[in-house]
Amino acid sequence: MVRHRKVGHVQLKHGNNNETSSSSNNSESSFASRTFKVLSIWKTLVGFVCFLIAVYVGTLGYLETRVNTPFDNEKVVQETGLDVPQRYWGSYRPGVYFGMKSREPKSPVFGLMWYDLAAVSHKGIRHWCDQNDNLPSYGWLRHDGISFGEQSISDPPHTIVTSFVKTTGGAHGGHWTARINITAQNNANSHFMLIWYGALDESLGPESSRLWVEGGALMGHTPQLDHFRVTLVPQKGKIIHSAYSEAHAPGLHVLKEKFYSLLKVQKHPGFGRVAVVGPDEELDGKDKEVNFVPIQLLVETPFVLDVVYTTEDLPTPPLQGHDYQKALDEKKKMFDDKFENTFKLLEKGYPEEDVSIAKAAFSNMLGGVGYFYGAGRVQSQYTREPVPYWRAPLYTAVPSRSFFPRGFLWDEGFHGLLIGRWSVDIQMDIIAHWLDLINVEGWIPREQILGTEALARVPKEFVVQSNSAANPPMLLIQLAGMIRRNPELFAPDTTHRRTLERMYNRLKAWYNWFQTTQKGEEPTSYRWRGRDDDELQLNPKTLTSGLDDYPRASHPSDIERHVDLRCWMYAAADSLSLIATTIGKDPDKFDAVRAELSDEDLLNELHWSPHTRTYADYGLHTDGARLVKVNPKHPNESPKMVRVVTSPPQPRLVTSAFGYVSLFPMLLKVLKPKSENLGKILEDLDKPGLLWSPYGLRSLSKSSPLYMKRNTEHDPPYWRGQVWANVNYLALSALKHYASSLGPHSARAAELHSRLRANFVRNILSEYKRTGYLWEQYSGEDGKGSGCRPFTGWTGLVTLIMAEDY
Ligand SMILES: *[C@@H]1O[C@H](CO)[C@@H](O)[C@H](O)[C@H]1NC(C)=O
Numbered sequence: 001m002v003r004h005r006k007v008g009h010v011q012l013k014h015g016n017n018n019e020t021s022s023s024s025n026n027s028e029s030s031f032a033s034r035t036f037k038v039l040s041i042w043k044t045l046v047g048f049v050c051f052l053i054a055v056y057v058g059t060l061g062y063l064e065t066r067v068n069t070p071f072d073n074e075k076v077v078q079e080t081g082l083d084v085p086q087r088y089w090g091s092y093r094p095g096v097y098f099g100m101k102s103r104e105p106k107s108p109v110f111g112l113m114w115y116d117l118a119a120v121s122h123k124g125i126r127h128w129c130d131q132n133d134n135l136p137s138y139g140w141l142r143h144d145g146i147s148f149g150e151q152s153i154s155d156p157p158h159t160i161v162t163s164f165v166k167t168t169g170g171a172h173g174g175h176w177t178a179r180i181n182i183t184a185q186n187n188a189n190s191h192f193m194l195i196w197y198g199a200l201d202e203s204l205g206p207e208s209s210r211l212w213v214e215g216g217a218l219m220g221h222t223p224q225l226d227h228f229r230v231t232l233v234p235q236k237g238k239i240i241h242s243a244y245s246e247a248h249a250p251g252l253h254v255l256k257e258k259f260y261s262l263l264k265v266q267k268h269p270g271f272g273r274v275a276v277v278g279p280d281e282e283l284d285g286k287d288k289e290v291n292f293v294p295i296q297l298l299v300e301t302p303f304v305l306d307v308v309y310t311t312e313d314l315p316t317p318p319l320q321g322h323d324y325q326k327a328l329d330e331k332k333k334m335f336d337d338k339f340e341n342t343f344k345l346l347e348k349g350y351p352e353e354d355v356s357i358a359k360a361a362f363s364n365m366l367g368g369v370g371y372f373y374g375a376g377r378v379q380s381q382y383t384r385e386p387v388p389y390w391r392a393p394l395y396t397a398v399p400s401r402s403f404f405p406r407g408f409l410w411d412e413g414f415h416g417l418l419i420g421r422w423s424v425d426i427q428m429d430i431i432a433h434w435l436d437l438i439n440v441e442g443w444i445p446r447e448q449i450l451g452t453e454a455l456a457r458v459p460k461e462f463v464v465q466s467n468s469a470a471n472p473p474m475l476l477i478q479l480a481g482m483i484r485r486n487p488e489l490f491a492p493d494t495t496h497r498r499t500l501e502r503m504y505n506r507l508k509a510w511y512n513w514f515q516t517t518q519k520g521e522e523p524t525s526y527r528w529r530g531r532d533d534d535e536l537q538l539n540p541k542t543l544t545s546g547l548d549d550y551p552r553a554s555h556p557s558d559i560e561r562h563v564d565l566r567c568w569m570y571a572a573a574d575s576l577s578l579i580a581t582t583i584g585k586d587p588d589k590f591d592a593v594r595a596e597l598s599d600e601d602l603l604n605e606l607h608w609s610p611h612t613r614t615y616a617d618y619g620l621h622t623d624g625a626r627l628v629k630v631n632p633k634h635p636n637e638s639p640k641m642v643r644v645v646t647s648p649p650q651p652r653l654v655t656s657a658f659g660y661v662s663l664f665p666m667l668l669k670v671l672k673p674k675s676e677n678l679g680k681i682l683e684d685l686d687k688p689g690l691l692w693s694p695y696g697l698r699s700l701s702k703s704s705p706l707y708m709k710r711n712t713e714h715d716p717p718y719w720r721g722q723v724w725a726n727v728n729y730l731a732l733s734a735l736k737h738y739a740s741s742l743g744p745h746s747a748r749a750a751e752l753h754s755r756l757r758a759n760f761v762r763n764i765l766s767e768y769k770r771t772g773y774l775w776e777q778y779s780g781e782d783g784k785g786s787g788c789r790p791f792t793g794w795t796g797l798v799t800l801i802m803a804e805d806y
Contacts, residue, residue, distance in 0.1 A: 060382060063380070063382040064380070064382040064383050066380065066382070066439070066440055066441055066467075067378050067379070067380035067382070067383060067387065067439060067441070067443075067467045068378055068387050068388065068389050068390060068439065069439060069440040070390055070436075070438075070439060070440065071438045071439060071440050071442070071505075071506055071509060072440060073502075073505050073506065074502060075436050075502075076431075076432040076433075076435050076436050076499060076502045076503050076506065077393075077429070077432045077433055077436050078502075080103060080393065081102075081103060081104050081224065082104075082171070082172070082173060082224060084103070084429075085168050085169075085173065085174065086146055086147070086168060087103060087145075087146060087426070087429070088102050088103055088104075088168075088173040088174070089101075089102050089166055089173055089174070089176050089309075090102075090103070090145075090146075090369070090371070091140075091143070091149055091164065091367055092369065092370045092371035092395075093109060093111065093370060093453075094129075094367075094368040094369070094370040094398045094401045094405045095128055095129055095370070095398075095401060095402075095405030095406075095453060095454070095457065096111050096112070096127060096128055096129065097112060097126060097127065097128075097129055097138065097153055097162075098111060098112040098151065098153075098162040098178070098180075099111030099112065100164065100176065100178060100309075101371065102173055102224070102225070102371075103371045103393070103395065104224050105204060105373040105391075105393060106200075106201055106204050106209065106222065106224075106373075107201070107222075107224075107371075108198055108199065108200050108201075108209065108211070108220060108222060108225070109198070109199050109200075109201065109252065110178075110196070110197065110198050110199075110230065110307075110309070111127070111196075111197055111199075111255075112127075112162065112180060112194070112195065112196060113125050113126060113127045113194075113195040113197065113255075113256060113259065113294075114126050114155075114160065114182075114192065114193060114194050114195065115193045116155070116157075116158065116192065116193075117191045117192070117193055117274075117298075118190075118191070120193075125195075125256055125259070125260065126155065127255065127256045128256070128402075128457075129401040129402040129405065130402060131402050131403065131788060131789065133155075135153065135154055135155050136154045136156065136772050137152075137153075137154050137771075137772025137773060137790075138151065138152065138153040138154065138790070139151060139152070139360055139363070139364040139367075139401075139773075139790050139792065140360070140363035140364045140366070140367030140368075141356070141359060141360050141363055142331075142332055142335045142336075142359060142363050143335075143363040143364070143366050143367035144331070144334075144335050144338075144366070144422075145366040145367075145369060145419070145422065145423055145426050146166075146423075146426075147165065147166050147168075147331060148163065148164060148165045148166065148327075148328065148331040148332075148335075149163060149164055149363065149367050150162075150163040150328070150332065151163065151367065154772070156185065157184045157185040157188070157190065158182055158183065158184050158185075158190070158192060158301065159182070159183050159184075160180065160181070160182050161179075161180075161181040161183075162178065162179070162180055162181075163178065163179045163181075163328055164176055164177065164178040164179070165177055165319055165324060165327045165328055165331060167314070167316055167318060167319060169314045169316055170311055170313040170314030171313055172224065172225050172226045172228075172311045172312075172313050172314075173224070173225060173311060174311060174314055175308070175309055175310045175311060175314060175316070175318040175319070176309045176318075177306055177307065177308050177309065177318055177319040177320055177324050178306070178307040178309075179235075179304065179305070179306050179307070179324060179328070180194065180196075180304070180305045180307065181302075181303075181304045181305075182194065182237075182299070182301050182302065182303045182304075183301055183302045184301045184302070187302060188301070189300050189301060189302075190300070190301050191240070191298065191299070191300060191301075192298075192299050192300075192301050192303065193296065193297070193298055193299075194296070194297045194299060194303075194305065195259060195294050195295065195296050195297075196218075196230075196232060196294075196295050196297075196305075196307055197255065197259070197292065197293060197294040197295065198211050198218050198220060198230060198292075198293050199211075199249060199252060199255055199291060199292045199293070200222075200291040200292075201252050201451070201452075202251070202289075202291055203251055203252070203374075203451065203452045204373070204374075204391075208221075208222075208223060209221065209222040209223070210222075210289070210290070211246075211290055211291060211292075211293050212246060212290060212293070213244050213246060213293060213295075216231075216232075217229050217230060217231045217232075218230040218231075218244075218293050218295065225311060226311065226312055226313060227311075227312040228309060228310065228311050228312065229309075229310050229312075230307060230308065230309050230310075231307075231308045231310070232295060232297070232305055232306075232307055232308075233305070233306040233307075233308055233320050233321070234299075234303070234304070234305050234306075235304040235305065235306055235320075235321055236302060236303060236304040237299055237300055237301060237302055237303030237304060238299065238300040238303070239297055239298070239299050240268070240271055240298045240299065240300060241268055241271065241274060241276065241297075241298040242295070242296065242297050242298070243276045243277050243278070243295075243296045244277065244293060244294065244295040244296065245262050245277040245278060245279060245280055245293065245294055246279075246280065246283070246290040246293055247262055247280035247282075247283065247290065247291075247292045247293065247294070248280055248282060248283050248288040248289065248290060248291055248292065249291060249292040251452045252451070252452050252453045253452045253453050253455070253456035255292060255294075258292060259277065259294050262277045262278060262279075262280060262294070263275040263276065263277060263278075264276060264277075264278045271298075274298060276296065277294055277296050306320045306321065306324060308320050335359075336359075338422075339355075339359055339362070342421055342422060342803075343358065343362075343421075343799060343800075343802070343803040343805070344803060345358055345799075345802055345803060348802070348803070348804075350802060353769075354765055354802070357765055357768050357769075358798065358799045358802055360768075360792075361768075361774055361792055361795070361796040361798055361799050362418060362422070362796060362799045364401070364774075364790060364792035364796065365397055365415060365418060365419065365792045365793065365796040366397070366418075366419060366422065366426075368397055368398050368401050368405075368792060368793075369395065369396065369397045369398075369419075369426070369430070370395075370396060370397075370398055370405065370406075370407075371393065371394070371395050372393065372394045372396070372406065372407065372448065372450035372451050372454055373391070373392070373393045373394070373450055373451055374391060374392075374449075374450035374451040374452075374454070374455075375388040375389045375390060375391045375392070375450070376388075376389040376445055376447075376448060376449050376450060376463075376465060377389065377449075377463050377464045377465070378445060378464065378465045378466070378467060379464050379465070379466050379467070380466070380467045380468075381468070386463075386464040389437075389439075389445065389465075392436060392437055392450070393433060393450075394407050394433050394434070394437065394448050394450055395429055395430055395433045396412055396415075396430055396433065396434065396448070397411075397412060397415040397419060397430065397793070398793065399411045399776075399791060399793030399794070400776065400788050400789070400790060400791045400792070400793060401790060401792075402788060402789070402790065403776075403788035403789075403791075404788070404793070405454065405457065406447065406448055406449055406450070406454045406457075406458070407434070407447070407448035407450075408446065408447055408448070408471075408793075409434070409444055409445075409446040409447070409448075409471040409475065410446065410471045410472045410473075410474045410475075410546045411726075411793050411794060412430065412434060412474075412475055413472070413473070413474025413475040413476070413477060413478045414474060414478070414726045414729070414793070414794035414797060415430075415793060415794065415796075416430065416431065416475060416478040416479070416482070417478055417481070417729070417797060417800060418796055418797060418799060418800055420478065420481075420482045421800065421805065424482060424486055424489055424496065427478075427482060428496055428499055431475060431478075431479055431503065432499060432502075432503065434475060435503050435506045435507070435510075436506075438506050438509060438510055439467070441467060441509075441513060442509035442510050442511075442512055442513030443467045443510075443513050443517075444471075444510060445465035445467075445469075446465065446469060446470075446471035446544070447462065447465060449463055466530060468517065468529045468530055469529065469530045469543070469544045470514060470517070470518050470528060470529065470530075470544045470565075471544055471546060472545070472546050472564075472565075472568050473510065473511070473514065473568060473571075473572045473575075476507055476510065476511070476572055476575050476576070477571050477572065477575045479503075479507075479575065479579070480574070480575030480576075480578045480579055481575075483500070483578060483579065483582055484578060487582075490582055490583075497582075497583065500579065500582065500583055501583050503579075504579065504580070504583060504585065507576060507579065508576065511572055511573075511576055511590075514526075514569060514572065515569070515593075517529065518565060520560070520561040520562075521558060521559055521561075522561060522606060524566070524596055524597060524602055524606070525561035525566065525606050525618075526561060526562055526565040526566045526569055527558075527560050527561055527562055527565070528542050528544045528545045528562050528565055529544065530542070530543065530544045531552070531556035531560075532556075533555065533556050535642060535643050536640075536641070536642055536643065536712050537643065537711050537712055537715070538625060538626070538627050538643055538706065538709060538710070538711050538712070539551045539552065539554055539625065539706060539711060540552075540554075540556050541711065542562075545562065545564060545565065547564070547660065547661065547699070547719045548718050548719050549711045549715065549717065549718045549719055549720060550657070550659065550660065550661060550699065550700065550719040550720065551654070551656075551657035551659075551700070551704065551706045551720070552617050552619065552654060552657070552661075553617060553618070553619025553620050553621040553649075553654050554620070554621045554622050554623075554625045554645070554649055555619070555620040555621065555622070555649040556619070556620075557619060557620045559618070559619060559620065559651055560617065560618065560619035560620070561606060561607070561617065561618045561619070562617050562661075563606075563607040563615050563616065563617055563661060563662070563664055563665070564660075564661045564664040566597060566603070566606070566607070566664075567597075567664040567665055567667070567668040567670050568664075568668065569593070569597060570593075570594060570597035570598055570668060570670045571668045571669075571670075573590045573591075573593040573594040573597060574590070574594050576590040577590035577591050577594060597670070598670055598672075600671065600672065600675060600677070603615075603665060603670065604677070606618065607653070607665075608677065609653045609655045611655070612655040612658075613677075613680050614655055614658055614662050614680070614681075614684065615661075615662045615663075615664070615665050615677070615681075616653040616654050616655045616657070616658075616661075616662060617653070617654045617657070617661060618651070618652070618653050618654065619651070619652075619654060620649040620650065620651055621649055621650065621651075621652050621654045622645050622646075622647050622648060622649040622650065623647075623656050623705050624645050624646035624647035625643055625644070625645050625646075626643070626644060626646070627641040627642065627643055627644075627710070627712070627713070628641065628642065628643075628644050629641055630642050640713070641712060641713040656704055656705055656706075657700065657704055657706065658684075658690065658691075658700070658701040658703065658704055659691065659698070659699050659700035659701055659704065659719075660697075660699050660700070660719070660724075660727045662681075663681060663685075663691075663697075663727075663731065665677070665678075665681070666678060666681045666682075666731075666734050666738075667727065667730040667731055667734050668730070668734070669734055669737050669738075672743075673738055673741035673742065673743030673745065673746070674743045674744060678738065678745055679744065679745050679748075682738075682745055682748050682749060682752060685697070685731075685752055686752060689701075689702050689703060690702060690703060693723060693759070693780040693781075693783075694759050694763070694783065695723050695759060695760065695763040695778050695779070695780060695782075695783035696723035696725075696728045696756065696759055696760040696763065696778065696780075697723060697727065697728055697731055697756065698721050698722070698723055698780035699719045699720065699721060699722055699723070699724055699727065699780075700719070700720045700721045702721070702780075704720075706720055707720060707721050708720055708721040718777075718787075721780050721781075722777040722778065722779060722780060722786060722787070723760075723763075723777060723778040723779070723780050723783075724777050724794075725760075725764070725777075725794050725795040725796075725797050725798065726794040726797065728756070728760050728801075729794070729797045729800070729801060729806070731756065732753060732756060732757055732760070732801055732806060733806035735749045735750075735752050735753035735756065736749075736750075736753050736804070736806055737749075737806075739753055757801055757804070760798070760801060761798060761801055761802055763778060763783040764778070764795065764798045765798075766783075767783065767784065767785045771785055771789070773785065773789035773790045773791075774789070774790055774791055774792050774795040774796065774798070775787060775788075775789050775790075775791050775795060776788045776789070776791040776795065
């Protein structure tokens with residue numbers, strides 16, 4: 001396979017340009033001798049061959065460096081860190097239940113751990129959001145993305161409410177206060193172990209940052225923050241015992257383990273035996289700095305603690321006690337007002353309970369925005385081994401705080417639909433960070449695993465990102481939508497206009513990368529790269545499309561063409577045309593592509609089946625593929641499942657896979673309102689037993705051969721029938737679009753829109769009430785949430801769907 005081709009001598013980088021030119025001088029001087037002796041011709045030939053080899057090796061070296069060379073243009077993010085004081089501190093560690101850090105590569109991190117003394121042996125210490133903790137629910141209930149947030153965590157018999165409010169000012173990031181409020185069922189008095197810690201990230205090399213304890217407070221110094229102090233101020237309840245340790249942790253990814261190793265059982269007068277943190281023996285006599293300070297409090301509930309972070313240079317007193325409560329109540333009131341102004345859910349008649357769920361969905365997405373820093377690992381066909389990308393920051397939302405607490409490229413486009421409604425500032429900043437991750441080829445790695453904490457949570461096989469892998473350009477489409485909606489914010493001489501101008505060349509490069517690397521063999525066709533066939537998968541996955549195991553042609557080949565990608569490219573051209581026009585550039589090139597890709601005759605020639613009257617992918621395909629168990633050659637191996645075919649694959653449209661992919665010409669509004677084929681899609685949407693379910697649209701028709709089929713013995717179905725929020729959102733948005741466009745299908749589109757919306761919203765809300773979570777996907781059979789939880793990535797779009805605002 002080309003992707004894994006090994007090439008020799010690729011160590012030489014730009015330095016061998018010298019070699020190239022000296023060889024060329026040699027060969028020129030050989031020519032210049034003008035002797036006709038055989039020897040001389042021979043020498044000339046050798047010289048020439050050496051020259052070619054040098055050019056070849058030089059080119060390989062050059063190609064090898066392309067994958068991790070940044071795009072050559074000014075960065076979009078120009079102000080960060082202390083230059084943006086309002087977003088400096090935040091709950092930017094979505095992967096922990098509660099933590100604070102600043103938007104600084106080497107920010108100290110603060111966070112909460114806890115355990116239930118009675119149950120610690122089987123429940124363990126809580127720290128990272130973890131599905132195996134089986135908490136009945138947790139998540140931000142209100143969060144404005146800037147100044148405050150409030151979260152409730154249920155860990156029976158305890159409820160832990162964590163909140164924070166910031167006080168900006170001064171030159172070093174200002175103060176913040178976090179409150180941790182622990183209650184037990186029936187307001188009982190129970191024992192609870194709470195740990196608040198500060199830690200320094202040293203994975204980025206030493207810096208003059210320090211942490212220590214003085215007078216009961218956690219003290220610290222970093223170049224950006226200057227001197228700071230974190231004081232723990234109990235507001236209510238009893239502290240039975242407290243202890244702290246000045247310790248050294250080998251990395252942010254093992255703080256819990258380090259804490260655990262510091263525990264020693266002691267006798268406590270009046271309490272009995274209790275495990276208490278003690279000195280770090282690994283520090284003794286070794287040349288290690290303190291980088292981890294856990295403070296442990298054994299408390300009796302109900303208990304309320306204020307964690308007060310103060311910076312030395314800000315004279316304003318920090319919030320605590322009653323003042324904190326007052327400030328928090330005001331923030332909550334402002335949040336509620338802005339939420340209603342933005343989404344108008346009460347006005348639409350939703351009961352308070354449902355509005356609270358929408359607030360939680362929205363808040364956990366916004367409160368899940370993180371700040372990551374580090375270098376991913378990438379590979380191209382020219383690199384022998386994966387190589388590090390450059391170190392960079394990423395400010396981004398995450399799909400799931402427990403399961404996917406990191407950035408995903410196409411998810412982020414959907415997150416932006418919701419975040420951009422709340423704050424164009426925040427969303428522009430997020431897009432800016434993503435676009436700064438584009439390389440010189442115009443490629444953006446689709447999964448961003450930056451920093452030791454993020455890396456520790458990713459299975460090894462998913463770490464390396466290949467530069468042939470695309471991912472739908474939803475972020476570009478979202479950006480264009482945001483401009484269309486708020487043209488005044490992008491008028492000449494505005495901040496966002498200048499940012500957009502810096503984005504433009506990068507957006508164009510990204511678009512051109514698609515146009516050159518994902519083209520199909522037929523004119524105006526496109527093909528997702530990266531479908532590997534190991535003959536173990538029932539249908540080789542197309543991870544790059546975002547729809548992972550959605551059935552495509554059974555046998556990946558170069559003749560394949562993907563209808564969803566063609567529609568994405570239509571929407572991308574349309575978006576770039578709008579962006580070019582907005583900043584006074586020539587949109588003609590994009591308009592031409594848009595016109596070509598929306599030409600229905602061309603589309604139909606490539607993707608419309610006159611037999612089934614549906615849109616489909618094209619490729620080498622057979623419906624006669626199945627997994628069978630084969631007995632191993634050696635008796636000590638276990639039998640394994642492999643794919644066999646009962647009829648050979650043939651070049652054809654993949655019409656048996658009727659589902660989300662077949663809908664794309666409607667989903668991305670490629671079809672004209674008068675289109676006959678649009679009428680057929682709408683008719684099919686409504687047919688029982690296909691995609692329609694009482695819970696939303698299924699990803700794959702019940703009538704498809706691969707409906708809810710496993711892809712390998714280890715791989716359960718994922719996009720093979722389940723209901724997904726992002727595509728239901730696109731469908732609703734498209735239905736509303738066609739409902740409001742004059743045409744023969746507008747009445748039907750309107751009617752489908754209202755029924756689909758009601759079904760989808762009803763199920764998400766009732767599953768939240770039943771389970772305490774928003775889920776990654778929902779069953780098309782009984783509506784039950786499945787996959788991971790909480791998934792307040794694109795499932796949070798339920799808020800926009802309730803608002804009927806697409
Ligand atoms: C702590 O939480 C309890 C239960 O949610 C609530 O009744 C109480 O008012 C809270 N106290 C503070 C000081 O926030």
